[in-house]
Amino acid sequence: MSETKPLYSKRPEWSDVVPVEQYEIVNPVAPIFYSEQYKDATNYFRAITKMGEKSPRVLELTESIIRQNPAHYTAWQYRYETLCATNASLADELKLMDEIAIKHLKTYQVWHHRRLLLTTLRKPKPELEFIKKVLHEDTKNYHTWSYRQWLLAHFGADGASINKDGEEEYDLADLWEGELDFVDSMLNQDVRNNSAWHHRFFVVWGCGIREGEQDRERVFKRELIYVKQNISLAPNNPSAWNYLRGILKSTKTPLSSVSTFVLPYTRPRDPTASRDIVDLENPPPSEGADLPSVQAVEFLADILEEKGSESDINQAVELWKSLATELDTIRRKYWEHRIRDAHLKLKASK
Amino acid sequence: MNTTLPALSRIGHANHCKRCLTGLPVSQTDMDAQRLALVFYCIGGLDLLGMIQDIPEVDRRAWKDWIWAQFTNGPSGSGFRPSPFMTGQATTDDLVVDQTTAYDAPHIIMTYTALLSLAILRDDFSQLNRQGVVEFIRRSQNDDGSFSTVPGRNESDLRTLYCAFAISSMLNDWSGIDIAKALRFVSSCRTYEGGYGQSPFCEAQGEVVALSQMSSRINLAIGGTTYIAVASLSLASSAMGGKEILTPEEKEETIHWLVSKQAVTGGFCGRTGKEADACYCFWCGAALKILGAGKFVDRYSMVEFLGRCQFKYGGIAKAPGESADPYHTYLSLAAISMYPPALDEGSVSPKVKQSWTSFSPLDPVLNAREETVDWIRRHVPQPSHR
Numbered sequence: 074m075s076e077t078k079p080l081y082s083k084r085p086e087w088s089d090v091v092p093v094e095q096y097e098i099v100n101p102v103a104p105i106f107y108s109e110q111y112k113d114a115t116n117y118f119r120a121i122t123k124m125g126e127k128s129p130r131v132l133e134l135t136e137s138i139i140r141q142n143p144a145h146y147t148a149w150q151y152r153y154e155t156l157c158a159t160n161a162s163l164a165d166e167l168k169l170m171d172e173i174a175i176k177h178l179k180t181y182q183v184w185h186h187r188r189l190l191l192t193t194l195r196k197p198k199p200e201l202e203f204i205k206k207v208l209h210e211d212t213k214n215y216h217t218w219s220y221r222q223w224l225l226a227h228f229g230a231d232g233a234s235i236n237k238d239g240e241e242e243y244d245l246a247d248l249w250e251g252e253l254d255f256v257d258s259m260l261n262q263d264v265r266n267n268s269a270w271h272h273r274f275f276v277v278w279g280c281g282i283r284e285g286e287q288d289r290e291r292v293f294k295r296e297l298i299y300v301k302q303n304i305s306l307a308p309n310n311p312s313a314w315n316y317l318r319g320i321l322k323s324t325k326t327p328l329s330s331v332s333t334f335v336l337p338y339t340r341p342r343d344p345t346a347s348r349d350i351v352d353l354e355n356p357p358p359s360e361g362a363d364l365p366s367v368q369a370v371e372f373l374a375d376i377l378e379e380k381g382s383e384s385d386i387n388q389a390v391e392l393w394k395s396l397a398t399e400l401d402t403i404r405r406k407y408w409e410h411r412i413r414d415a416h417l418k419l420k421a422s423k
Numbered sequence: 424m425n426t427t428l429p430a431l432s433r434i435g436h437a438n439h440c441k442r443c444l445t446g447l448p449v450s451q452t453d454m455d456a457q458r459l460a461l462v463f464y465c466i467g468g469l470d471l472l473g474m475i476q477d478i479p480e481v482d483r484r485a486w487k488d489w490i491w492a493q494f495t496n497g498p499s500g501s502g503f504r505p506s507p508f509m510t511g512q513a514t515t516d517d518l519v520v521d522q523t524t525a526y527d528a529p530h531i532i533m534t535y536t537a538l539l540s541l542a543i544l545r546d547d548f549s550q551l552n553r554q555g556v557v558e559f560i561r562r563s564q565n566d567d568g569s570f571s572t573v574p575g576r577n578e579s580d581l582r583t584l585y586c587a588f589a590i591s592s593m594l595n596d597w598s599g600i601d602i603a604k605a606l607r608f609v610s611s612c613r614t615y616e617g618g619y620g621q622s623p624f625c626e627a628q629g630e631v632v633a634l635s636q637m638s639s640r641i642n643l644a645i646g647g648t649t650y651i652a653v654a655s656l657s658l659a660s661s662a663m664g665g666k667e668i669l670t671p672e673e674k675e676e677t678i679h680w681l682v683s684k685q686a687v688t689g690g691f692c693g694r695t696g697k698e699a700d701a702c703y704c705f706w707c708g709a710a711l712k713i714l715g716a717g718k719f720v721d722r723y724s725m726v727e728f729l730g731r732c733q734f735k736y737g738g739i740a741k742a743p744g745e746s747a748d749p750y751h752t753y754l755s756l757a758a759i760s761m762y763p764p765a766l767d768e769g770s771v772s773p774k775v776k777q778s779w780t781s782f783s784p785l786d787p788v789l790n791a792r793e794e795t796v797d798w799i800r801r802h803v804p805q806p807s808h809r
């Protein structure tokens with residue numbers, strides 16, 4: 074790459090350009106001791122932007138800078154402008170970016186550039202495969218997940234697949250088709266991956282209702298069973314409990330609708346409980362689970378608070394006390410606040 | 424109470440900041456386009472440690488001069504650029520130092536960090552082109568209410584919105600912002616968990632992953648998406664005469680989300696189910712403070728965690744065993760400033776106690792010492808707006 078190539082100042086094909094050194098005052102603060110290569114490339118880049126040249130050699134120059142400093146947002150910007158001005162193949166650019174993205178997964182610019190390319194290329198489906206591959210490297214990468222959500226929201230909306238000439242460019246339903254299976258495979262790998270749970274929420278609840286998902290009652294039931302099964306496998310997984318709360322809230326379903334499910338998770342294991350009867354609606358905690366689950370106790374207290382009678386509140390207070398003094402002591406002051414708050418509300422209602 | 428709390432190595436952390444201000448190794452080349460933010464974390468760190476007054480006047484002068492040298496008046500308004508990374512030296516045919524090209528433009532996040540740094544250095548802001556900055560903010564706002572880092576670039580998220588709000592608050596001039604539109608963008612970033620994501624549909628997080636983040640390098644961000652949202656709402660609320668923006672239920676839900684980010688190790692994590700990281704002690708801690716819920720933070724476990732994040736050669740790392748950087752150093756010190764632990768002299772030595780408690784109060788909304796914020800209020804706005 075750029076390390077093995079000669080400096081721009083030594084290349085005959087750049088001899089027509091007068092390099093522009095960086096201007097720095099006499100006493101700079103936090104100066105960076107640049108490498109010779111970086112200094113050389115940016116000298117030519119400053120010259121190029123000043124001249125306004127947009128040509129194929131600028132693509133080579135900006136690539137060299139980006140590889141040395143992927144956070145150089147001006148090099149990215151100028152590169153994109155040059156791609157457009159020279160009618161370069163954006164498909165080739167995307168291919169190059171596949172390699173650069175994997176090297177610099179945590180750099181914002183890498184993903185921003187990709188969005189720009191896709192907005193013009195309008196071929197979202199292969200991107201989903203690419204993202205899947207990248208998430209394999211880093212399963213919780215925020216940029217990668219955000220990019221997937223952007224892609225689906227941008228290209229997956231009603232009518233988004235129709236171009237200016239009224240032609241369908243890609244199959245909209247096809248774009249969404251594998252999404253739930255994809256989330257499921259991510260959660261099978263790691264049920265505590267909050268990014269995957271968030272993505273599931275986005276797919277099912279966050280972006281309109283798609284073909285095949287119109288029966289919301291059925292979708293709700295399906296999700297309820299899904300999240301309960303996952304809680305039963307890992308009862309101390311806050312991401313799954315948050316998802317459960319999320320779907321109840323977004324369907325305006327009272328928390329108490331799941332009390333039967335929650336209850337066994339709030340107590341120490343009951344060795345006498347029969348595991349023979351399989352109740353799909355209320356899967357019991359898996360064998361060997363660490364009980365009681367803090368999230369379950371918290372959930373049950375919220376159910377009781379929502380019900381709101383004096384005896385409910387008193388039971389909730391007992392649960393909060395157990396959180397404060399034994400199960401979740403780091404949040405002791407928060408649980409004490411919940412106790413005070415509930416007492417106040419009770420008093421006010423009398 | 425545990426007696427294993429080590430002293431906060433104040434001198435070591437100050438030296439870390441000073442070292443970075445002197446120069447950065449080649450491995451930090453990716454700081455080139457965000458150098459001013461790094462400078463802010465170093466100067467800010469020295470300020471939180473109460474050591475800025477010990478810096479010789481000539482150095483403080485030089486720091487101010489360098490920051491002002493990044494101020495530029497361009498076609499899209501005025502503000503600070505990250506560094507002279509795109510600024511060319513005068514060539515033979517130029518009479519003066521080459522002035523701004525469109526590619527040497529101000530950057531909204533850098534403008535926020537520059538104003539804070541200059542206030543820490545007690546600059547009088549007589550060089551500030553206030554109208555130009557307001558113009559810059561106006562041109563940075565997008566149709567969806569969000570803000571671009573640099574006008575015309577559609578790279579935007581909640582961070583830039585916060586910086587636009589913070590700058591307007593510092594100037595006490597909101598004429599560059601369509602507040603209602605901006606607030607709609609903020610609420611579109613709210614998630615089912617009760618936190619906020621970087622942009623609509625995104626997962627809630629305590630921290631914005633850096634502008635650039637490489638495991639072995641410095642991770643820089645003006646972040647904490649949920650913090651950013653909460654602080655922005657607080658700034659907007661003040662601008663609108665104290666109007667409450669969140670409903671009581673939303674507020675409770677966000678408090679719950681934030682409180683649940685304190686891990687058993689004492690540190691805070693940025694997203695549900697992730698490892699604790701020193702910087703989230705600030706992002707989550709400050710958001711809680713703004714929401715009036717600072718009392719829920721377990722201070723002792725938090726500082727115990729931060730104590731373990733100290734790097735043996737100075738500076739604070741994101742987690743125990745990692746190497747330090749100015750970003751985590753500053754944010755950890757800011758977290759301690761908000762939550763100095765109540766230490767019992769029976770269990771720690773007076774020296775240890777003093778090391779953790781000699782901090783002055785921090786304003787969680789602008790992320791600066793209260794004294795610095797007071798200086799901002801008196802010097803940054805146009806005289807007629809003070």
Ligand SMILES: [Zn+2]
Binds near residue numbers: 642700702751
């Ligand atoms: Zn961090």
